[in-house]
Amino acid sequence: MGNDGGSIPDRRDLVKSKPKAEQADKANQVRARWGFCALSKKPLQEPVVSCALGRLYNKDAIIEFLLDRNVYGDGDDICGHVKSLKDVKTLTLTPNPVKASSSDDVDIPPAAFVCPLTMKEMNGAVPFLYITTCGCVFSQAGLKAVLGPSPQAKADGQEPGTREKDLCPQCTKKFDRVEDLCTINPGPEEEEIMMEKLAAARASKAKSGKKRKAAVAEIFDTKDKKRERVVAPSTNPSIAASSRIVVEGLAEEEKKRLAHMSDAVKSLYQGKSTKADSNWISRGTFTRYA
Ligand SMILES: [Zn+2]
Structure with missing residues (x-):
């Protein structure tokens, strides 16, 4: 050209x-x-x-x-x-x-x-x-x-x-x-300041959330221990064996539930770290109509 x-x-x-x-x-x-x-x-x-x-x-x-x-x-x-x-x-x-x-x-x-x-x-x-x-x-x-x-x-x-x-x-x-x-609808710089403010407020709230999560884990822990104690004194070996299988199955299920539970609890307090914050907030877009 x-x-x-x-x-x-x-x-x-x-x-x-x-x-x-x-x-x-x-x-x-x-x-x-x-x-x-x-x-x-x-x-x-x-x-x-x-x-x-x-x-x-x-x-x-x-x-x-x-x-x-x-x-x-x-x-x-x-x-x-x-x-x-x-x-x-x-x-x-x-x-x-x-x-x-x-x-x-x-x-x-x-x-x-x-x-x-x-x-x-x-x-x-x-x-x-x-x-x-x-x-x-x-x-x-x-x-x-x-x-x-x-x-x-x-x-x-x-x-x-x-x-x-x-x-x-x-x-x-x-x-x-x-x-x-x-x-309302702040510019990028002001939005960042607002995010930090929000993250700080969330972090102070999350402290009490951590305690609650620990308490939930403790409850499940003691439940498992109790079940083991009940099975142990059984004298009939066949009953003990079969019930142990059942208990093991239950324990497995309980473990799964606990894992699921802590995930849910975790997701509730996802906003705890600032790094995560900037990710999920800054990902927001308005391009669907554009
Ligand atoms: Zn007013």
């Missing part, structure tokens, strides 16, 4: 630019994150919940997932950190007064929800967050404007317990502006 006198290369031939499809793909991903359930990939429909990582889900999808963790193939990759309904918060969202039918642009429908303070659409263009105590959702800029400036002394200088609480501008419930805000 070119340099043979036969053709003149122009800019398009020489400059490698991102293909248009890739850009459209990114826009689709953003739209998927903000308009669709991260788990079921269906359009967000109230009640909508969010996890500690600020992902958005339809509540019914999360309930389905909690009942059967395999119901969505990649469910554990997306929200493996959600162990119960206590790990998600039901959001108070403000429906967008602009409906899809009244929009001129058919290709990009208006977002389903808006910030009640600024009326900005919740579509990924501006950062949004929710208050973890009451679940109200605002644009970051809107909430910041309403709360007023946060003097460093107010935000950092004091312990969370003694710091003056703010009031939610929508439901007037008290919240802490440092501890109780969760960014």
Whole structure:
């Protein structure tokens, strides 16, 4: 191509630019994150919940997932950190007064929800967050404007317990502006910080879980010992032999059950190590609609 006198290369031939499809793909991903359930990939429909990582889900999808963790193939990759309904918060969202039918642009429908303070659409263009105590959702800029400036002394200088609480501008419930805000669909860097925070919280919980696991193992251990003691004093050799076979079978079964049990217990506390955390969380993707 070119340099043979036969053709003149122009800019398009020489400059490698991102293909248009890739850009459209990114826009689709953003739209998927903000308009669709991260788990079921269906359009967000109230009640909508969010996890500690600020992902958005339809509540019914999360309930389905909690009942059967395999119901969505990649469910554990997306929200493996959600162990119960206590790990998600039901959001108070403000429906967008602009409906899809009244929009001129058919290709990009208006977002389903808006910030009640600024009326900005919740579509990924501006950062949004929710208050973890009451679940109200605002644009970051809107909430910041309403709360007023946060003097460093107010935000950092004091312990969370003694710091003056703010009031939610929508439901007037008290919240802490440092501890109780969760960014919705954070960027990669912020998501990592949120993951670390979640992992730290899980690690402190897992300590008591370890004890429980040890207790379970102990119970099974003593059961086995008891059974052996009962068999030993038998005087009739044939009965002793046959019952020993039965007991051995039972012990085998018990062993299997114990192995299975500890696996289940283990899976409950998988989030204990940070390394594992970064794996199962970072595997989450939103590419199904892209
Ligand atoms: Zn509120």
